[in-house]
Amino acid sequence: MSTPAGGRPPQRPASHELERYAGLFAGRTRVMKSSVMRDLMAITERPDVISLAGGLPDMSTFPPELFRRVMDGIADGATARALQYGPTEGLVGAKDCVIDVMAAEGMSVARDDILITTGGQQVIDLVCKTLIDPGDVIIAEAPTYPGAVPTFCSYQAEVIQIEMDGEGMRIDELERTLDGLASAGRRPKFIYTIPTFQNPAGVTMSLARRRRLVEVAREQELLVLEDNPYGLLRYEGEALPTLRAIDGGDLVIYLGTFSKILSPGIRVGWAAAPRPVLAKLNLGKQAVDLCSSSMTQHFVAGYFRTGGWLEQIAGLRELYRRRRDVMLDALSEHFPAEAEWTHPAGGLFIWATLPSYIDTTDLLALALDEKVAFVPGEAAFVDGRGRASMRLNFSGVTEEEIREGIRRIGKTVCAQVALFGAVSGSRHAPVSAVRRDPRPAPAPPGEPPALDPGLADVLELPRRTGGGREARRRQ
C-alpha cells in the first residue's frame, strides 16, 4: 500500500469518499452559496463578542406573566386543538390576527386571501418554489435581505439587483433593466422588495416610487413580492401605504410576519396573495410541512385576545427608537469622516458605508479581535458588490453594548484608514474625500426630487446619468 517518498503510489479509479456523496447531490446544491464569510459569521456567535450582526428583536421585554396567561388560556380551552394538525392555510384564529395587523397598516384582507406560514422566510421559499424555474430572473434591491440570497440561489434563479438611493429602489433603473431583459426576450418572474425600513439598507421607498412600481407591475403584468416585517416599527414620520394597499392585491404578494412584533421563536408568518398564486403556494406548503405549528398559531390568537398587542408594539418602538438614536450618536462620535450611514425611520438596521478601499469582510476579522461583529455588506449582494458596507443591528443589543460595539468598530475602521494612508504613500491621491454633512444630491432624470437627499448616496452605488424612462419612451 505504501510506497517510499517520491515513488508513485498505486493509482486506481478512485471512488473518493467525497465523490460518493457528490454524485448524489442535486445540481442546485452546486450553486448554494457557501463562503469563508459564513465561517467568520459563525465566530460572531461567541458569547464574549458584542454582536451587531444579528437581526433579533429584543424578547427580554415580553412579560413572563403574559406568556403564562396565554399558555394557560390554550391549556384551558384548546389543548387538543393546539396539539393537532391544522389546515395548510392556517387556523382561523391566527388569520384573524393577520387581518388585525394588516388593518393597522392600512390594508383590508379576507381570510381566504391569507396563507399562514412558518415564518416569513417560508413565504420567500414558497414563492420561489411556485414561480422559479432554473435560470428565471428575480429582481431584487441592491443591497437585498441577506437571508433571501441563499433561497434565490437554491432555486437557481438569476438575481438582478437594482440600485437604491435614499428613496428606495431606483424605479428608473428598474425600468431600464426590464427593457433590457425584454429586448433579450426575457422577463422576471417577480420583483422582490422590502419597501419599508429596508433590510439591510434602512431606507424607505418614497410614495411616488411605490406608486410607480405598482404601475410598472401593472403595465408589464409582473408579480411583486412585498416583504414587510417592520412596517409597524416606525420611530418617526408618517406611515406610507404599502404596495399591496396601492395595488389592492392584484399583483402584489404580501409577506408579513409576527417575528418582529411578537416573537421570532413562534415561527408564524403569512402570505396574502392573489387567489391563483395563493392556491399554488398552498400546494407548495403542503409538500414542505403540511401546516405550520398549531400550538404557536394558538399562541398568536391567544396573545391578540389579551388586547394589548398595540401597546406592546408601542413599547418596542420606544425601546428601539432610543437604541437607534444611541447608535447614530455613537457612529457620529467614533466613525471617521470618510464613513457614511443611513438614518432609518424605523426597522432594525443601519447601513454604513466606508471608503471603497476597505473590505468589510476583512474588517470583520479585525473587529472580531476586538470582540465585536457586524454583517459584511457583500452578504447583501449576489454579485460581489457591497464590500465597503456593513449592516449594523440596534434592536437586539443594549444601549451600552451599542456604544461600546460602535466604539470598537470605529477604532478598527480608523486604524484601517490610517494604514491606507501609510501604505499609499505619496503616489496615490487621497481617495476618501467624502463629505460627512448631508447635502442634496441631484435628482436623477425622470425622478421626483429626493425627499431625504442626505441619504441619496449613502449606498455608494454608481449613479447613472441620462437615459431612463424618457429615453425609453422616445424609442
Add this chain to the structure above:
Amino acid sequence: MSRVAVLKGGRSLERQVSLKSGARVEDALERLGHATTPIDVGHDLIEQLQAADPEVAFVALHGRDGEDGTVQELLEILDIPYTASGVSACIRCADKVLAKHVMLDGGLPTPEFYAFNETAFKELGAAAALDVIEGRLGFPLVVKPAAQGSALGVKLAGSPEEVPAALVAAFSYDRKVLLERYVDGREFAVSILHSADGKWAQALPVLEAVKRPDDHDFFAARYEIGRTTFTCPAELPFAVADEAQDLAVAVYKLMGCYGLARVDMMQDAATGEFAVLEVNVIPGLTETSLLPQAADAAGISFDELIARILQSAAARP
C-alpha cells in the same frame, strides 16, 4: 486502545473547519476502538488536558494556536505525545514569510516575494518602495497576510492602484504581509504522510484544484462549493507528477515536518516549473478536505489514515 484527546475548534478564523475536522477524527478514532475526549481549545486547555490525561493528543486545530506551535509547546510541557509536526516546524510553516526564506535558503522554488510589517509602512515610509517591488514582481501580484492559513485576506492586485487596498485587507489578519509574484498556471496540492513507525515520509497522489473556466475570482473559487473541482490523481505525466511529489517531500523534510502536511504549489504555465506557495502542518480533515481525498486516491481509507497518524505520534523520534 488508547485514550486520545482531540484538540479542535479554538479561537481562530478557521474554527468551523477545525470543528468539522475534529468531529470526523473522533468518529474514526472511536471506530478504531480508542477512547476519545474532544477538547474545544480555550482558556481551560491545560485543565482539560490534565483531567483527560490522554496517552496521545490528536491535533485537529487549524490556524492560530494550532498551526503556529502554541499548543504543541504546551503539549511538550505536559509531556503528552501529539500528532503532526513539532514546535519548530509549526513556527517555520505558519509564518509564510519565514517558510519562503527557509525554502530559498534550502534551494527550493517559491515565487519571488517581498514582506513587510505595519511598522515599515507607518514609520519607515515603505510605501515609497512599492514602485520598485511592483516593477520586479509585475502585475497582477498577490498580496497576503503572513500568518493566515485560509483564503481570507488574500487579494490579487491587477494594478498599482489596487495595491494599497489589498495591503490594508491583508493587514486585517496579521501584522506582517507579503507581496508575491503571481504564478499563472495550474494549482496542485501534494499531501505527505509519515509511515506508522515514523521512519519515512510518503507523498500521496498529486491533487489538482481545477477552477471553472469562466471563474476569474482567483481565491474565492477555492472556497465556494462548486466553483472548484478537485482531481486526484491529477492528470499529469508520470515524470511530472513525480517531480511535484519529490518537491513536496523535499519541502516537508526541509521544514522538519512530521506525521502529515499538505504542500500547496503552482506549476507555471509558461515554464512548466513548480513553485511552492505554502505548507499546511495541520491540513483539513473534513469530508471535502484535500489530504483525505489524496489518501483515498492512494487506497488509504479515512480510518486507516487516522490510525496511521496516531501511530506515528507515538513513534516520534
